Amino acid sequence: MPVRDYGVWKALPVHYEFEDRYEDPESPHLSLYYHDNKANPPQFDPGYRRNHRGGPRDPNRPSEIPGLFRAAINIKSRDEETRLAYFVRHDFVNHPIAEKLAKLDFGFHPMRKVDELDGKGLDYIRGALFTSQKGRVLPHDIPGVNNDLIDVLEPEVKKAIQAQATIFVFGSMFKTRNGIHNVHMNQGNILNFRNDDGVFQDGGLLIRYDDHWTGVLLAFASQAVHTDDNDGHALEPLVTWTDVLPVDRVENSVTITEALVNPQGADDRAARTKESITLGNLTSHEVSLESWSFHNSAGQTQDLPRNAVLAPWAMRKFEVPNCPLSNSGDTITLLNEKGLRVDGVSYGRRQGQQEGRPIVFAH
Known part of the structure; x- marks a missing residue:
């Protein structure tokens, strides 16, 4: 009935x-x-x-x-x-x-x-x-x-x-x-x-x-x-x-899409401040990145800016002065506010030596 x-x-x-x-x-x-x-x-x-x-x-x-x-x-x-x-x-x-x-x-x-x-x-x-x-x-x-x-x-x-x-x-x-x-x-x-x-x-x-x-x-x-x-x-x-339907899991919400590992110019502190990581939002809703962080293989971290957000389907670049990316190869891990892994990528020496060109990661 x-x-x-x-x-x-x-x-x-x-x-x-x-x-x-x-x-x-x-x-x-x-x-x-x-x-x-x-x-x-x-x-x-x-x-x-x-x-x-x-x-x-x-x-x-x-x-x-x-x-x-x-x-x-x-x-x-x-x-x-x-x-x-x-x-x-x-x-x-x-x-x-x-x-x-x-x-x-x-x-x-x-x-x-x-x-x-x-x-x-x-x-x-x-x-x-x-x-x-x-x-x-x-x-x-x-x-x-x-x-x-x-x-x-x-x-x-x-x-x-x-x-x-x-x-x-x-x-x-x-x-x-x-x-x-x-x-x-x-x-x-x-x-x-x-x-x-x-x-x-x-x-x-x-x-x-x-x-x-x-x-x-x-x-x-x-x-x-x-x-x-x-x-x-x-x-x-x-x-x-x-x-x-896709369940909203943090590991499926945001990915590391690019990393500028070797900026144009000398590999000194000034250049390192221009190193950056680009994130992409894979969902149809805004994602808050507050208290999220990047980590490299040496254990160094870069906290994302306070109140940082990603609009639906958007990409955003973040500079990482406190998390240097090695030209000899490295891993990059993205953690959320609970310290849980959201995404991770790696690259080798050959990619790290490419001056001025970002490394694009396929997912």
């Missing part, structure tokens, strides 16, 4: 809150509050309702806000595999569903009554909504930068609110009619939720800006990526998002 009361809500977002690992370590949500009355919006002062973090949840603090609807977005699974698969597409305007959704009036629309979509909602498998290779499997809330679901989801909803964008939330309306849930993939479920399986009934958040659309799509990492075309049940052999 598919999820109940499935549809899409066209609305205007005004506020958000999320539960971190202290507030709810079991079944946390990001709550996105919105209204659908563009002509006469409700008055809401976000100052009175601040997101509580850093301690247990206040049992006396209600989830609902008078006058607003709430989208309850899962950010952790109760399954043994607690992570979620996350997909974001910033060119969603190119998907044919965008033009059709733009014609809808504000408010909740049961999918069976949406003629513009022929009664079909989102489908992660059949709808060509995203390129799966660009997805990420992420935990709920862990220390670090841009490495968990809160880190990637919060900026998207915050931007939508600040830009006064229009949102389209796909999922199941609450029984109380004051919000929506199941804002995630709703097929290929584990046994406990198999009754919710169905096709063209997946949840998601689409955001319409003045000049572009963004699609934010979530699935439980344990859900199947191949499902039956009729009932949405997982097909055998079982393949899940965990199996097909």
